[in-house]
Amino acid sequence: MQPILEIRNLCMDFGGLRAIDTLDLHIGQGEIVALIGPNGAGKTTVFNCLTGIYKPSGGEMLARSPKTGEARRLNGLKPNQVTENGLARTFQNIRLFGSMTVLENIMIGRHCRTSAGISGAIVRNRATREEEKRIVQDSYDVLKKIGLARYVNEYAKNLPYGAQRRLEIARAMATDPFLLLLDEPAAGMNPQETDELNELIIGIREEAGITIFLIEHDMKLVMSLSDRIYVVDYGKKIAEGRPEEIKRNPAVIKAYLGEEVDA
Amino acid sequence: MTLGEIKKSLLAAAWFMFLTFPIMVIKVNTIQKTVEWHWERLLYVAVGGFVFSFLWRYFLRRKQGGRRPAAPVETDEPEAVPAFQRLIHDRRFAMPALVVLGLFVLVFPYLFSMYQVNIMTTALIYVVTGLGLNVVVGVAGLLHLGYAAFYAVGAYTYALLNLHFGVSFWLALPIGAALGSVFAVILGFPVLRLRGDYLAIVTLGFGEIIRLVLENWNDFSYGPSGIANIPRPKFFWFDFSLEQSAVFIYFLMLAMVLLTVFVTNRLKDSRIGRAWIALREDEVACQAMGIDIARTKLSAFVMGSAWAGMAGVVFAAKTTFINPASFTLWESIVILCIVVLGGMGSILGVILGALVLILLPEYLRAFSEYRMLIFGVVLVVMMVFRPGGILSEVRRTYLFKEGLSKDGSLS
Amino acid sequence: MEYFIELFFSGLTRGSIYALIALGYTMVYGIIQLINFAHGEIYMIGAFTALIVTGVLTYYGWPHLAIILIAAVLAIFYSAAYGWTMERIAYKPLRDAPRLSALISAIGASLFLQNYVLLAQTSDFLPFPSLISDFAFLDPVSNLFGTTDFLIYTTTGVVMALLTFLIKFTRVGKAMRATAQDRHMAMLVGIDVNRIISITFIIGSATAAIGGVLIASHVGQINFFIGFIAGIKAFVAAVLGGIGSLPGAVLGSLVLGWTEAFFTGYVSSDYEDVCAFVILVIILIFRPSGLLGRSGVQKV
Ligand SMILES: Nc1ncnc2c1ncn2[C@@H]1O[C@H](COP(=O)(O)OP(=O)(O)O)[C@@H](O)[C@H]1O
Ligand SMILES: [Mg+2]
Numbered sequence: 007m008q009p010i011l012e013i014r015n016l017c018m019d020f021g022g023l024r025a026i027d028t029l030d031l032h033i034g035q036g037e038i039v040a041l042i043g044p045n046g047a048g049k050t051t052v053f054n055c056l057t058g059i060y061k062p063s064g065g066e067m068l069a070r071s072p073k074t075g076e077a078r079r080l081n082g083l084k085p086n087q088v089t090e091n092g093l094a095r096t097f098q099n100i101r102l103f104g105s106m107t108v109l110e111n112i113m114i115g116r117h118c119r120t121s122a123g124i125s126g127a128i129v130r131n132r133a134t135r136e137e138e139k140r141i142v143q144d145s146y147d148v149l150k151k152i153g154l155a156r157y158v159n160e161y162a163k164n165l166p167y168g169a170q171r172r173l174e175i176a177r178a179m180a181t182d183p184f185l186l187l188l189d190e191p192a193a194g195m196n197p198q199e200t201d202e203l204n205e206l207i208i209g210i211r212e213e214a215g216i217t218i219f220l221i222e223h224d225m226k227l228v229m230s231l232s233d234r235i236y237v238v239d240y241g242k243k244i245a246e247g248r249p250e251e252i253k254r255n256p257a258v259i260k261a262y263l264g265e266e267v268d269a
Numbered sequence: 270m271t272l273g274e275i276k277k278s279l280l281a282a283a284w285f286m287f288l289t290f291p292i293m294v295i296k297v298n299t300i301q302k303t304v305e306w307h308w309e310r311l312l313y314v315a316v317g318g319f320v321f322s323f324l325w326r327y328f329l330r331r332k333q334g335g336r337r338p339a340a341p342v343e344t345d346e347p348e349a350v351p352a353f354q355r356l357i358h359d360r361r362f363a364m365p366a367l368v369v370l371g372l373f374v375l376v377f378p379y380l381f382s383m384y385q386v387n388i389m390t391t392a393l394i395y396v397v398t399g400l401g402l403n404v405v406v407g408v409a410g411l412l413h414l415g416y417a418a419f420y421a422v423g424a425y426t427y428a429l430l431n432l433h434f435g436v437s438f439w440l441a442l443p444i445g446a447a448l449g450s451v452f453a454v455i456l457g458f459p460v461l462r463l464r465g466d467y468l469a470i471v472t473l474g475f476g477e478i479i480r481l482v483l484e485n486w487n488d489f490s491y492g493p494s495g496i497a498n499i500p501r502p503k504f505f506w507f508d509f510s511l512e513q514s515a516v517f518i519y520f521l522m523l524a525m526v527l528l529t530v531f532v533t534n535r536l537k538d539s540r541i542g543r544a545w546i547a548l549r550e551d552e553v554a555c556q557a558m559g560i561d562i563a564r565t566k567l568s569a570f571v572m573g574s575a576w577a578g579m580a581g582v583v584f585a586a587k588t589t590f591i592n593p594a595s596f597t598l599w600e601s602i603v604i605l606c607i608v609v610l611g612g613m614g615s616i617l618g619v620i621l622g623a624l625v626l627i628l629l630p631e632y633l634r635a636f637s638e639y640r641m642l643i644f645g646v647v648l649v650v651m652m653v654f655r656p657g658g659i660l661s662e663v664r665r666t667y668l669f670k671e672g673l674s675k676d677g678s679l680s
Numbered sequence: 681m682e683y684f685i686e687l688f689f690s691g692l693t694r695g696s697i698y699a700l701i702a703l704g705y706t707m708v709y710g711i712i713q714l715i716n717f718a719h720g721e722i723y724m725i726g727a728f729t730a731l732i733v734t735g736v737l738t739y740y741g742w743p744h745l746a747i748i749l750i751a752a753v754l755a756i757f758y759s760a761a762y763g764w765t766m767e768r769i770a771y772k773p774l775r776d777a778p779r780l781s782a783l784i785s786a787i788g789a790s791l792f793l794q795n796y797v798l799l800a801q802t803s804d805f806l807p808f809p810s811l812i813s814d815f816a817f818l819d820p821v822s823n824l825f826g827t828t829d830f831l832i833y834t835t836t837g838v839v840m841a842l843l844t845f846l847i848k849f850t851r852v853g854k855a856m857r858a859t860a861q862d863r864h865m866a867m868l869v870g871i872d873v874n875r876i877i878s879i880t881f882i883i884g885s886a887t888a889a890i891g892g893v894l895i896a897s898h899v900g901q902i903n904f905f906i907g908f909i910a911g912i913k914a915f916v917a918a919v920l921g922g923i924g925s926l927p928g929a930v931l932g933s934l935v936l937g938w939t940e941a942f943f944t945g946y947v948s949s950d951y952e953d954v955c956a957f958v959i960l961v962i963i964l965i966f967r968p969s970g971l972l973g974r975s976g977v978q979k980v
Contacts (some may be wrong), residue, residue, distance in 0.1 A: 050980075058556055059980050089559035097980070099555035109667055114547045119539055127539030128532050134539075137585045141540070142667055150570060159666040163460025181559050288761055290752075292728055293800045304739045310800075329773060412780055414787075428880045463682025464978075465779055466715045467964055470915060474957030485950035549780075553980055600837045602791065609784055642795035648788025652781045653773045 010072055010217055011056075011093075011185055012037050014131055014135060016065035018051050018241075025051045027241040029065070033185070035072045038218045040210060040228045042161060042252075043238040044261060049221045052238075053187050057095050058085040069093060072184050072217075090118050094183035096174040098190045098221070104163035108173060111162050112145035115180025145180060151213075152176040152206065169197040172206070179210070186210065188220040192227050200227055229253070237261065274323065281322030282315045289314050322509050374523060376515040386519050388631050390587060393522035394580050396623040399527045399607035406605065407613035408537060409510025409569035411461070412469040414601050415476025419449045419574040421483065421596035423581020428496040428591055429489075438502035441582050451577020453571040455457065456517040476601055483593040495592025502586050506517055518587050524622075525583065529576060533616055538573070538665060545569050546614070588673025599641070606644045612658025621660065687945040688938070689825045693898065695937020696836040700891030701914035702921070702929040702975055703843060704884030710924035711880045713779070717786040718766055719888060720911020724904060726759040726889025726953045727896040728797055731808055731868070737810065746809050756889045763885025765909070790908070797904040805903045808896040823829070828898040829921035835894060839887055840930050847926065856880060860924065909953065916960045922973020930973055935959075 009032035018026040025048040035041045041049050054060040056067055058080070071092050078091055094115075105109050121142055126134035148154045152172055157165055162173060172189055178186055180229035188207070191198045204227055210216050222228045228235065229249045237245040237252060239261040243253060252258055291312060296305040380384045398420060405413045423445035430436035430444065460471045483490045490496075501514045502521065509517055535541045544565045547555040556562050585591050589621065611622025626644070630637040650657065708716045733751040735800040742750075746827055770789040776781040814827045825833075847853040859876045867873050895910075896902045913936065921932025936956060944952045963970065 054980055059553065059557070084557045084560045084561070085553075085556040089557060094559075095557055097554065097557075101551050101557075103550035103554065105550060106543070106546060107666065110543055110546075113543055114555070114558050114560070117540060117544055122540045124536065124541055124572065127536050127541050130535060138540070145666075177558060284765070288758070288765060289800075291732045291758065292725070292797060295732050295736060296801060297739070299731065299735050299807050302735075302739055304736055324839070325769075406780075410778075412783055430708050444722055460961065463964055463968065466713075467782055467919070467968070469783055470715065470912070470919075471957075471961055471964060472915075473912065474960055478954050478957050481951060481954050553978075602787065605784070605787070621880060639795075641791055641798070645788045645790070645792030645795060648791065649770045649785045650788075652777070652785040652788065653770070656777060658780050 007016040008070055009033055010070045011219065013056075013059050016052070016055060016067065017063045018055055018060060019046070019063045025241050026055070026062070029238070029241070029243055030245070033217060033219055036211065036215060036217055037233045038207065038220070038231050039231040040227060040235045041219065041221045041238065042223070042235060045240045048241040049238060050189055053095055053221065054188055054211045056080060056088070056187065057093060057203055058083045058088045062196040068163055069185065078246050084238045086118065089183070090156060092182070093187060094178035094185040095187035096178050096189055096191060098193065100170050100174055102162040102170060102173060102177070104165050105159065106162060107159050108157045108165065109142070109145055109159065109161055109172060111151065111177050112180045113146050115148070115177045116141045116145055119182055148180045152179065156245075168195050171195065172203070175206070179214070183216060185219060187219045188218065192222055200224060203227070204231060274326070277326065278319045278323040282318035285318030286311055286314050301505070314438045318326060320584065332654055341626035343492060368591055378519050383512055383515050386515050390515070390519045390522050392624055392627040393519070393526050393605065394584055394587070395627045396526050397522070397529050397580045398577055398604050399611065399619045399623045400533050400602050401573045401580065403608045403614065403616070403619045404533060405569050405573035407511070407540065407615070407619070408549065409545040409566065409609050410465070411566060411569060412465055413472045413480070413573065414469050414598070414605070415472035415474070416573070416577055416604050417596040417598070417600035418476040418479035419452060419577035420581040420584065420600065421453050421593070422449050423578035424585040424591045424595070425483065425490060426578070427437070427582040427585045429501050431499060432496060438500070438586050442579055445578040446575040447578070449574040449576075449581070450571045453574035454567065457567045457570040461570060466524050473598065476598060478668065480593050480596055483596070490593070493594070495594060497590045497592060499585050499589045499591065501589060518583070522583060525579070526607070530616055537616070542567060603644065606647060608656060610647055612660040613656075615658060615660045618660030622658070683945065685824060688943045689829065689882035690937035691941030692934065693825065693829045693832055693937070694940060695934035696832045697851045697891055697895045697898070698914045698937055699836050699930045699933035700839060700894070701888050701910055702918040703840065703926060703934045704887045704915050706918040706923055706926065706929040707843070707880050707884045709918065711877060712771070713916060714771065714782050714786060717783070717911065718770070718789040718793055719884065720907035720914070721790050721931045722759050722763050722766075722885045722907070723910060724902070724907030725762050725793065725894040726755040726892030727808070727906065728801065729895060730755040730893045731760040731806060733900060734809055734811065741882040744811050752893050756886045756891050759889030759892070760882045760886045763881045767878060773895075777814060794904050794908065794927070801904065803904065805901040807901050808899070810897060812897060812902065823930060828894065832894050832898065835890060836930070840926060843887070844926050845881070852876070852879060888958065913956045917968055918955045920959060920963050922970025925970070925972045928970055929970035934969070
């Protein structure tokens with residue numbers, strides 16, 4: 007089967023710094039793939055390139071929608087176009103819309119799947135009203151699925167930390183992606199929250215059939231969740247394989263030497 | 270009020286006395302070679318500096334939650350909805366209040382002199398421009414410092430079209446709005462890609478360019494002397510007396526305020542409105558959630574400018590005379606003050622802000638000299654202590670049948 | 681050709697003065713990414729302080745040279761003090777607030793300072809006494825530029841060299857660069873970020889005051905409003921050169937000065953102020969990082 011995401015020879019330079027160096031990577035439909043590496047290895051930069059926030063200095067990025075089977079080059083797309091194409095992400099440093107309610111945060115996720123414009127908003131014709139109702143309902147359904155329903159009308163900034171991380175995932179889910187990019191979703195979570203996250207991610211894959219590409223430092227989580235793992239260091243891929251293989255890989259152990267393996 | 274606090278305030282007072290000494294105390298005349306000393310001012314500065322420093326630190330502590338709780342325990346101050354805000358959201362109170370207010374507004378022109386009516390009309394024009402700018406700055410978070418230029422576009426549209434082609438006020442109204450939008454697109458298309466602070470400078474520059482062009486292009490705009498004898502609006506073929514006309518414009522403005530409130534309110538509670546707010550909150554996340562920020566910014570910008578254009582037409586019709594001096598940067602900043610003081614994004618707040626900032630200086634003549642000085646203070650103090658404005662925006666809450674039955678905590 | 685040379689030098693003078701203001705702008709912007717709208721006001725306050733000191737000392741019959749020195753020193757000192765105070769009041773509490781808040785606060789500070797001077801002094805233009813007698817050694821070129829022009833060129837050159845040295849080679853300069861790059865990281869490695877920001881404001885304000893004194897003696901009159909338009913133009917110059925870059929600020933200022941001089945000389949003087957804004961729009965559209973700026977990617 008053809009991969010739904012393919013990265014070939016990706017490079018990203020910041021001034022003199024090469025943050026990503028000829029990276030190759032592919033992800034198949036329904037997989038959970040992890041990207042790990044020490045801090046500053048370039049993991050987040052990979053996400054930023056994929057989602058159009060950075061313009062890569064070189065390489066190819068292709069996404070293939072499992073529904074249509076159509077391949078689409080991601081290079082040069084704007085972030086919103088990437089999201090429209092079915093890739094949605096979360097941010098390592100939480101970036102919620104703090105003074106909007108939890109539900110409204112999700113409703114923003116529905117934006118790119120709906121169409122009401124200014125005139126519709128002013129006249130509030132039937133189509134707009136129905137669409138608005140649908141947005142609210144769909145968003146609420148997403149919240150329930152992610153387990154945040156009891157917070158619906160809270161301001162996002164007032165949520166506990168763990169719930170904010172989940173809200174980021176929920177917001178991304180609301181855009182109907184086929185590939186979900188999670189940037190350190192467990193960062194700052196306590197062990198119980200991390201366990202719940204583990205279940206949530208598996209649930210997303212099993213129930214919604216969404217493929218997951220995640221960056222994570224919590225090795226226990228990575229090892230238990232992932233089908234495959236890529237390891238990067240100084241922007242270069244130093245290993246790839248199944249969790250057991252990665253655990254034994256000498257290059258990986260060396261890169262992580264001195265780094266806490268399960269921070 | 271500890272000794273340490275007093276000491277700090279005294280120190281601050283001394284610093285302010287020292288700082289303001291040359292400019293406050295000494296006035297020189299370099300031609301006649303005379304020097305005037307105003308020592309008494311030093312005393313004002315001392316007292317003012319002491320009080321200011323004391324209050325400043327008190328409020329700063331309170332804002333930061335105060336490590337030393339000087340005030341009686343006041344938890345979560347910013348989160349708690351103020352009593353006033355609860356009142357206006359309580360239907361039992363809001364409905365009668367609205368009725369009384371409505372009646373007062375309707376009989377206002379018959380109770381007060383024409384002078385008062387004119388002032389109120391001016392205030393209402395500011396309400397409309399404030400609400401328009403609120404869409405751009407308050408809701409979408411785009412700092413627009415050239416708003417007066419779009420106001421000028423509207424005013425000159427009516428004045429010039431009327432002068433050359435006899436276009437009536439009613440026809441000029443939509444044309445003014447349309448031209449405001451066109452200018453917004455022309456300016457917005459290239460500059461809205463810019464980061465927020467560059468946008469502020471570019472819009473400021475654009476505003477100045479428009480003003481300078483109006484001032485210097487005599488053949489087109491009649492230069493600094495402006496255009497006079499602009500006709501007041503007619504109502505069908507009625508010919509109003511001066512007084513009737515003032516009342517008519519008052520009601521016209523009132524209708525426009527209602528229209529503006531209606532439209533901006535609906536916009537805020539819509540798909541586009543949410544996108545505007547998300548844009549203000551976090552541009553990167555907004556874009557990553559699939560929102561085309563270029564289009565979203567442009568739509569907010571155009572919306573706000575259309576309103577300025579329309580208000581400009583009314584302004585020209587009301588004053589019957591316009592010249593570039595009415596559309597300086599300060600005009601833009603006054604409108605910005607209204608938005609900031611009232612509460613960015615809050616419609617009721619902006620209305621209150623406009624009334625306070627425009628009516629107060631009118632009625633307190635003694636203090637009108639200090640108007641701009643106070644506006645400056647308002648901007649800084651509001652940003653430091655209450656960035657949400659006097660009435661911060663309360664987000665709408667959505668209700669669910671399902672959610673209610675399942676989860677008791679939902680309201 | 682003669683006209684061209686005349687315009688060239690008048691542009692050079694303009695540009696050098698913009699540069700003195702733009703240097704402070706660019707430093708402050710570099711370190712806290714804030715357009716310090718009130719920077720122009722600091723420059724105006726420098727000019728006013730110099731005028732007042734000069735007036736008082738002239739009244740008491742002090743010698744010219746002493747007056748010039750004391751006026752310049754006090755102007756610099758007071759501007760720095762205003763800059764420091766303003767930062768403490770209007771910007772420091774907003775360090776972690778959204779950019780829009782700090783920007784609005786800056787506009788407020790600018791509005792306040794203008795009206796403070798307007799109310800405490802006057803709205804009229806005040807003649808600024810010319811104290812500097814013509815340098816004899818400039819006589820052969822006096823048809824090209826005057827003594828104040830000469831002083832402006834040299835001061836700008838010296839100030840730029842000093843600032844460059846400060847930023848490149850001193851401990852404070854290193855700390856400034858670190859703070860500019862990543863404030864939180866700088867804090868983590870033990871830099872007192874608040875102190876560094878204060879120092880930046882003080883230095884930037886002092887530089888602006890030098891500009892204020894020079895232009896006041898060059899133009900011969902000042903009022904409360906001179907800071908605003910000069911500040912905006914200096915900002916345009918800083919952006920043109922690449923904001924955050926000291927040589928860029930000077931280059932941008934010179935380009936702007938010459939553009940204005942030639943435009944008003946050859947085309948029309950009515951639209952002098954439009955020049956700057958048109959340049960700004962063009963540069964931001966085609967090369968937002970400026971002539972000498974590095975094109976950075978906003979970190980996400
Ligand atoms: N916008 C940027 N400008 C300059 N350098 C950057 C930028 N974004 C990331 N970098 C650098 O690229 C490297 C990789 O960063 P990142 O992808 O965030 O690492 P991580 O693997 O911890 O997510 C780091 O050295 C970082 O400083
Ligand atoms: Mg990272």
